[in-house]
Amino acid sequence: MDISRPLVVTLTARPTRDEVALLCARLGAAPPGEVVCEVGALAPVDLAAVDVLARLRLAAGRRGHRIRFRGAGPELRALLLLTGLDGILPV
Numbered sequence: 001m002d003i004s005r006p007l008v009v010t011l012t013a014r015p016t017r018d019e020v021a022l023l024c025a026r027l028g029a030a031p032p033g034e035v036v037c038e039v040g041a042l043a044p045v046d047l048a049a050v051d052v053l054a055r056l057r058l059a060a061g062r063r064g065h066r067i068r069f070r071g072a073g074p075e076l077r078a079l080l081l082l083t084g085l086d087g088i089l090p091v
Contacts (some may be wrong), residue, residue: 032064040071
């Protein structure tokens with residue numbers, strides 16, 4: 001694996017627990033590095049979506065990855081701000 005390029009993962013509109021578990025396992029198997037997670041397809045934007053991002057953030061951090069969530073719309077940004085998790089998104 002080329003660690004000079006970020007690992008890119010894309011979330012589906014409504015990822016299942018199994019899909020999230022597979023993504024977490026993929027992060028766990030990859031050498032530490034940068035991860036970009038495309039979140040633009042997440043819908044609806046609710047606490048289940050926040051849970052998915054929090055789980056991925058924890059899995060990435062445990063393995064030493066730097067994860068960025070890309071493509072978050074205003075609704076997701078507002079919900080992350082409300083829950084105190086707005087720091088997981090790039091400025």
